[in-house]
Amino acid sequence: MILTKINAVNFRNYKKFNIKLNDKVNIFIGNNAQGKTNILESIYVLALTKSYRTNYDDNLKRKGSDSYKIKGDIKVGKYSKSLEISVLNGEKKVFINNTNIKKISDYVSNLNVILFSPEDVETIKGAPTVRRELLNIEMSQLYQKFIKNYNEYNKILKMRNDYLKLIYTNSISDDRYLDVLTNNLIDRAAYIYEQRLLFIDKINNNIGNIFKVLTGSDNLRIVYETNVDILDIDQEKIKDILKEKYRKNKQKEIMAGMTLYGPHRDDYHFYINDADIKLYGSQGQQKMAMIAFKLSEISIFEEATETKPLLLLDDIFSELDKTKRNRLINYINDDIQVIITANDTVGISKKLLENATIFRIENGEIKDKG
Ligand SMILES: Nc1ncnc2c1ncn2[C@@H]1O[C@H](COP(=O)(O)OP(=O)(O)OP(=O)(O)O)[C@@H](O)[C@H]1O
Ligand SMILES: [Mg+2]
Structure with a gap:
């Protein structure tokens, strides 16, 4: 499956973002504390309706706001659907194709993600x-x-x-x-x-x-x-x-x-x-x-x-020596949508960069793709 688009309002340090994703490799680059992991987290929350970093939805709302919303479009073969999660005044709602889904268990499993995070x-x-x-x-x-x-x-x-x-x-x-x-x-x-x-x-x-x-x-x-x-x-x-x-x-x-x-x-x-x-x-x-x-x-x-999940790889390259990094890149550079965060592109091989869309993140804003 492919996540073609994701947008969010008042999620973590983002007022708003609207991202069109590459079918293959997407790399979010930026310094510490700019909002790279928050992007991966938003995809994870859209998939699973809860975060892996906190048990409290309040932490996910942008400070000072009383709600957040995440919406994404997925494509599986020729079929597409939109998923949405919103939390307003403590009430969580999920939607598939704009229809409110009452049971969370009927919602989860529409978007499949495999996340690697440093806390793993x-x-x-x-x-x-x-x-x-x-x-x-x-x-x-x-x-x-x-x-x-x-x-x-x-x-x-x-x-x-x-x-x-x-x-x-x-x-x-x-x-x-x-x-x-x-x-x-x-x-x-x-x-x-x-x-x-x-x-x-x-x-x-x-x-x-x-x-x-x-x-x-x-x-x-x-x-x-x-x-x-x-x-x-x-x-x-x-x-x-x-x-x-x-x-x-x-x-x-x-x-x-x-x-x-x-x-x-x-x-x-x-x-x-x-x-x-x-x-x-x-x-x-x-x-x-x-x-x-x-x-x-x-x-x-x-x-x-019957479809491949999304791979969300947070800070996966740090702490790995060059050989392991290259082996890992060779392994993941396959027929699967990957979303990666890194501090910079130094050390990321040409091969991976060739297929990739690179997003630069600065203080809760997505700068031009470059
Ligand atoms: N609810 C919130 N409202 C506003 N800002 C928040 C909220 N939660 C977290 N932040 C801010 O988000 C930033 C952290 O974002 P994130 O974890 O995505 O950083 P990062 O770019 O992945 O950094 P690193 O490279 O250190 O992992 C911090 O500046 C933090 O203060
Ligand atoms: Mg991070």
């Missing part, structure tokens, strides 16, 4: 919740059913945790309701496990090769970790295993007052050979591993949506 190394270094969140976001873009299941899972999980606490503190003897909650939880959990494991398998099919092309070194892979012994990626079998797990650990969970097993407790790590790069990787390796992860997603997105 937190996925490797940070807490398990950061890693789970990345999977949730990516799978929400791909499968509408995923958001629905995931939201339901979280709701039931909260109810189940509350009920476990009640059983413990009030000594409720009728725990039939717990069984109902457990069964409902298992239904969603089995789906989430299945989807996550399939997704990680697909990433692992690609990531090793991509990492090798980019860095020359072998054997990057992801290992999914769960405290439920899942043997096969099969929803029915996973359900049976979960049933047994909850049955056996009922007392333990009542004592703990919370659900101790399930996809909300899982994690995954990145390994080069047998070393977890969270513990042993260099900064450059961690960055390249995340880039390889994101690039691995392209074919997964393509398989699920």
Whole structure:
């Protein structure tokens, strides 16, 4: 898919912008704090209805204004549609072809983006919740059913945790309701496990090769970790295993007052050979591993949506040595729309610049293309 146009009003440090994008490579150049990342963020918000940099829509509104609006036109093959998101007085609305869409889950997945941002190394270094969140976001873009299941899972999980606490503190003897909650939880959990494991398998099919092309070194892979012994990626079998797990650990969970097993407790790590790069990787390796992860997603997105996603690459070239930078450019200079930010064009190869439209950003304004 191609984002042909994007415009915004009162978004971050922009009063207004109106950009016609190149089908291939778009490079936003400027000094620090001028508004380069804000452009990528606006595309991300248009796609996913929320930012990766803040949980508060208020931060996205230009200081002093009470609303923001982002609108974009996308093209998939010969079909085109317009997407719009606006926030006014705290109320968020989304539109497809000017029609208000009531459910966010019906909107997300119309524009697919894969973002690489400098904060991505937190996925490797940070807490398990950061890693789970990345999977949730990516799978929400791909499968509408995923958001629905995931939201339901979280709701039931909260109810189940509350009920476990009640059983413990009030000594409720009728725990039939717990069984109902457990069964409902298992239904969603089995789906989430299945989807996550399939997704990680697909990433692992690609990531090793991509990492090798980019860095020359072998054997990057992801290992999914769960405290439920899942043997096969099969929803029915996973359900049976979960049933047994909850049955056996009922007392333990009542004592703990919370659900101790399930996809909300899982994690995954990145390994080069047998070393977890969270513990042993260099900064450059961690960055390249995340880039390889994101690039691995392209074919997964393509398989699920029958079109290529947009690649949003924020500050991707900094910290990389020249060889890696060139390998990366060779890799991405392909049949996919790319939007890149950089401080300047120094170090960006001629090959990439040839296909590119360059936008210069200065203090919330897009200067002439040049
Ligand atoms: N809600 C807002 N209203 C007005 N200005 C804002 C708002 N949020 C952020 N800014 C301003 O936007 C600028 C940062 O923009 P951005 O993160 O896009 O910078 P950048 O060009 O990517 O810089 P760097 O090269 O350092 O990454 C800062 O000057 C910041 O003060
Ligand atoms: Mg930036």
